[in-house]
Amino acid sequence: MELVPFDANATSLAEVVNWLNDKEHMKYSNQRFLEHSSKSQEHYLQILKEEGHTYFFGYEGNMLVGTITILIRRPHKTAELGILVSNKVKGRGLGKKLFQTASDYAFEILDVEKQRAGCLDVNLAMVKTLEACGFLDRKSTRLNSSHEWIS
Numbered sequence: 001m002e003l004v005p006f007d008a009n010a011t012s013l014a015e016v017v018n019w020l021n022d023k024e025h026m027k028y029s030n031q032r033f034l035e036h037s038s039k040s041q042e043h044y045l046q047i048l049k050e051e052g053h054t055y056f057f058g059y060e061g062n063m064l065v066g067t068i069t070i071l072i073r074r075p076h077k078t079a080e081l082g083i084l085v086s087n088k089v090k091g092r093g094l095g096k097k098l099f100q101t102a103s104d105y106a107f108e109i110l111d112v113e114k115q116r117a118g119c120l121d122v123n124l125a126m127v128k129t130l131e132a133c134g135f136l137d138r139k140s141t142r143l144n145s146s147h148e149w150i151s
Helices: 012-020 038-050 094-108 124-132
Strands: 002-005 054-060 063-073 078-085 114-120 136-141 146-150
Touching: 002 094, 012 038, 012 063, 012 078, 038 054, 054 094, 063 094, 078 094, 094 114, 094 124, 114 124
Parallel strands: 078 114
Antiparallel strands: 002 054, 054 063, 063 078, 114 146, 136 146
């Protein structure tokens, strides 16, 4: 799995914007409530860069698998990981591979000591990914059926 830094001029950006605007694709994400464009993604990238965070495209060969956002809290040496996986590759283990690659990158390159990720309990694919990547379910909130995972 190759992590490629986000580039607003990348041809993959249009594909990611289409995913973000697909309500079914985003059914487990708060992003489903927003309208996305190339400009909004460029703005998002600018904010991430200004705050010292990282955003990658994930490729398996020449196929776009998904995106990874790594929000870094440097004073605490922690990171929060977020993933968006293409519907074209779901069920093939590539989302897990992308997430594990990003997690390894955060530990080894960004020198974080603790990582977090969140998901709804109905998002079984993400629950399985987090478990397979060594994340532990830290808390459950009955109110919204969400989980916070740590590694």
